[in-house]
Amino acid sequence: MAGVKQVRNKKLLPDLRKEGILTQEIVLSTKEKHGVPAGSRLFSHHTLASVRRLHFYHPFQLPEDSLDLVLAACYNQSTEKFADKEDLYIQPETQGHDTWRRLRNTLDKIPPAAIPQGHPMKRGGIKEHKSPFSVKLMNSGVHSSQTNPGYSRQPAGGAIFFY
Template sequence: MKSQFTQVRNKKLLPDLRKEGVLDKDIVLTTKEKHGCPWGSRLFSHHTLASVRKLSFFHPFHVPQDSLDIVLAATYNHSTERFADCEDLYLQPETHGCDTWRRMRNTYDKAPPVFIPLGHPMKRGGIKERRSPHSVKLMNSGVHSSQTNPGYSRQAAGGAIFFY
């Protein structure tokens, strides 16, 4: 159940916790950038995962009620593992690198590059109308083509071209 996304360090002032919960109101920031501002406003505006989770208006989606919920969510399987350590009972999937609703580090998910089969972004489309290959208009016409220019005709006797 490994994720195909790569985790990239989040250099913004606020962590991305959209999978964990919702904020009832916006967080007040004294500055929008990290550099070129006083250190006090930068320190006040920079939030960590723990500081956002402790805010009174942050409401998480999944909260374990007791230690049984933590043990049930663990990756330990007592039927396959023998002589397990005590901490194996509490190891969660995100410590193994699996994608879950919790975020362990201040990162965001970066999608892998899209595989382009021919090396260029041309899209293949379907043929809506299939014309007959015996049509003269689809073939390369030679000098003995049966078609003539519009408005011209060939006389059967002499072969000269007359305009009517």
């Protein structure tokens, strides 16, 4: 996903569609962030941690023990000679790689598709249009030209000129 930019999520609920599924709808006292009492705004605003703690949120994949964390780490023992103890546990998302986990309440902003040649017109169809008059068939008509296209014989002198 090259070129995907992460922008701050200004909505009341975080986007956790890649991480898990909500089996129930989250009850919000308001849909607005401005012009409402502070209590209802705080009740409706959820963070990543608060949504993950809900009993009806079911994540797709969770590490079951410390071995799962070590296996998912970016540490490679063949390339790193003298690694620190914490290098065994550094996860890919802390280094900026795209994974199933989300560390910040952000949304993925996909850049618009590049328009070839600067305009949205699509090119397609027939690549080459051959003239039916340039093909010499086996049963050609009596009125077909017997000279090369572009050449003609002049009545005076008989020389061949190219026009």
